[in-house]
Amino acid sequence: MGRNNLGQFEKGTCGNPRGRRRKMPLRISDEQLREDFFNAAETLIPITEKGKRKLVPASHAIDMQLILKAASGDMKAIIEYNKRRERYTLEHLKLQLSNLEAIADAEYRIRKNPEDVTDEFKRVVTLLKASLDPYCRMP
Structure with a gap:
């Protein structure tokens, strides 16, 4: 490298030709x-x-x-509240409908083949019936 008699770099000469290493960006996964x-x-x-x-x-x-x-009375909050209420209501209704379908299917199997149905299966159907929301109204 070009240095003069005082130990300084000559004009136009870089003291760190490779330069400072770049800072690596922090990688964060979607899961994280x-x-x-x-x-x-x-x-x-x-x-x-x-x-x-x-x-x-x-x-x-x-x-x-x-x-x-x-x-x-905050209008943005009212809109957001209504969006959430609709979403949660729809999710709840879908869950209730899927439980009702499972119960109907299970009762059909019980009626069709009562000899093949175990007591445990009947117990699960009873628990599923108990998990239904009695206040759920289907539109």
Whole structure:
């Protein structure tokens, strides 16, 4: 390398010709992002309700805030609340319908071949019937 008699680099000569190594970007997988999101949603947050302090998961605290804002008239919060309500209602209805289909299929099998049905199968059908939401109204 070109240095002068004072030990300095000559003009136009770089002291670090290879340069500084580039910083490698942090690679985060989709699975890691998903896991971090759900872990953060379960973080306990202190809230005050009726003068008492209690710890609730962050996702629950966010839902409570959304409902409070919607009740106070915030239009964006009302729209978001209605979207969530429709989505959760639809998911609940789909679950109830799939349980009803399974019960109907099981009862058909019991009626068609009663000798092939075990007591355990009948017990599972009874548990499935008990898991149905009695207040669920199909549109």
